[in-house]
Amino acid sequence: MASPDQDIWVLAEHSDGIVQPVTYEILAFADKVARAINGDIVVLAAGHPARPAAEQIAAATGLDAIGLDTEEASFDCTETHRHLIRRLAGSHPPRLLFIPHTTMGWDLAPGLAVDLEASSLSAVCGFTGTSDLVFHRRILNGKLLQEVRPVKDRPAVVTVVPGAEGPFTATTTRPGSVKIYEGRSLPGRVKVLGYVDPPPGSVDLRDADVIIAAGRGVGDAENLKSIHELARLFRRAAVGASRPLCDAGVLPLACQIGMTGQTVSPKLYVALGISGALQHIMGMKNSDLVIAVNTDPNAAFFREAHYCVVADLHEFIPLLMEKILRFRGNPPE
Numbered sequence: 001m002a003s004p005d006q007d008i009w010v011l012a013e014h015s016d017g018i019v020q021p022v023t024y025e026i027l028a029f030a031d032k033v034a035r036a037i038n039g040d041i042v043v044l045a046a047g048h049p050a051r052p053a054a055e056q057i058a059a060a061t062g063l064d065a066i067g068l069d070t071e072e073a074s075f076d077c078t079e080t081h082r083h084l085i086r087r088l089a090g091s092h093p094p095r096l097l098f099i100p101h102t103t104m105g106w107d108l109a110p111g112l113a114v115d116l117e118a119s120s121l122s123a124v125c126g127f128t129g130t131s132d133l134v135f136h137r138r139i140l141n142g143k144l145l146q147e148v149r150p151v152k153d154r155p156a157v158v159t160v161v162p163g164a165e166g167p168f169t170a171t172t173t174r175p176g177s178v179k180i181y182e183g184r185s186l187p188g189r190v191k192v193l194g195y196v197d198p199p200p201g202s203v204d205l206r207d208a209d210v211i212i213a214a215g216r217g218v219g220d221a222e223n224l225k226s227i228h229e230l231a232r233l234f235r236r237a238a239v240g241a242s243r244p245l246c247d248a249g250v251l252p253l254a255c256q257i258g259m260t261g262q263t264v265s266p267k268l269y270v271a272l273g274i275s276g277a278l279q280h281i282m283g284m285k286n287s288d289l290v291i292a293v294n295t296d297p298n299a300a301f302f303r304e305a306h307y308c309v310v311a312d313l314h315e316f317i318p319l320l321m322e323k324i325l326r327f328r329g330n331p332p333e
């Protein structure tokens with residue numbers, strides 16, 4: 001395969017022909033880096049079929065995209081993606097390869113860095129510098145920011161945490177070019193057997209504009225009814241949770257927000273009965289507007305929130321719902 005002479009590659013995440021929103025966040029990060037180092041971005045979409053994803057990205061961003069396709073049985077496996085990217089890189093690997101810090105990214109990045117004889121930097125959330133880039137990572141549960149520098153004159157494979165940036169803003173309406181490369185006879189030791197769908201009707205937290213997040217203060221599972229009712233008042237809303245609720249099985253693990261859960265950046269985050277432990281805050285600190293409701297006036301969450309409500313959430317939720325409905329000219333009976 002021929003390798004394009006570009007500085008920055010960004011690996012897209014897509015499934016069933018749909019590009020995942022995390023791709024556009026990583027592209028926004030890559031775009032900032034590209035401006036700093038005066039580099040060009042090429043987006044890679046690996047998997048099968050790769051063309052729809054590559055075309056969507058090129059149309060939405062104006063960036064050039066390359067689809068890496070193979071019809072082999074192991075097409076949907078990161079091991080296969082690794083072989084495809086290595087072949088594309090050939091003897092001209094990019095200076096930087098950005099990959100989302102997701103389950104796919106964790107799986108793929110270290111091995112790919114070995115293949116490309118590259119520096120491997122994981123869970124990056126920011127950067128400084130221009131020609132001499134320094135990347136930032138949160139360590140020790142987010143208490144410290146670590147600065148890391150890739151080795152000079154070598155490529156670097158960098159995983160970027162979702163939510164590190166908002167979505168990419170295109171500066172042109174002209175679509176980028178699309179090229180498709182097909183890989184054959186790829187070695188593979190892992191086979192993806194299938195997927196288990198999430199429960200029907202659940203909105204992906206990372207796609208949600210509004211997140212109503214429940215903490216241990218909510219109490220019993222039956223109290224969740226009012227949380228779901230509140231969420232239903234908003235379009236593109238999802239219910240999230242702190243870890244204890246997910247550990248207890250009150251809400252599915254997919255709802256967990258924080259260091260060991262999802263990283264989210266909605267327009268509105270309503271935290272109900274969540275203390276504000278650092279491990280939770282790490283997952284939602286990029287939210288645009290934060291409202292926290294807690295009976296404890298000294299709750300740590302109040303240091304993060306734009307609006308702090310000292311109240312019992314069970315009393316506050318019906319009042320808030322009533323206000324919203326009245327405001328929309330649809331008062332409750």
Ligand SMILES: Cc1cc2nc3c(=O)[nH]c(=O)nc-3n(C[C@H](O)[C@H](O)[C@H](O)COP(=O)(O)OP(=O)(O)OC[C@H]3O[C@@H](n4cnc5c(N)ncnc54)[C@H](O)[C@@H]3O)c2cc1C
Pocket residue numbers: 214215216217218241242243244245256257258259260261262272273274275276277278279280283293294295296299311312313314
């Ligand atoms: C390695 C590690 C990783 C972790 N990862 C995560 C993670 O990804 N996500 C995560 O969330 N946590 C994570 N945790 C756990 C985290 O440290 C906290 O223990 C957890 O976030 C606390 O959840 P909480 O705020 O719901 O519960 P609590 O700390 O018990 O807080 C409950 C809050 O509800 C308030 N409250 C009680 N009743 C009411 C009421 N009626 N109305 C209003 N407020 C009320 C209380 O005042 C209190 O502030 C992790 C911990 C470790 C060690």
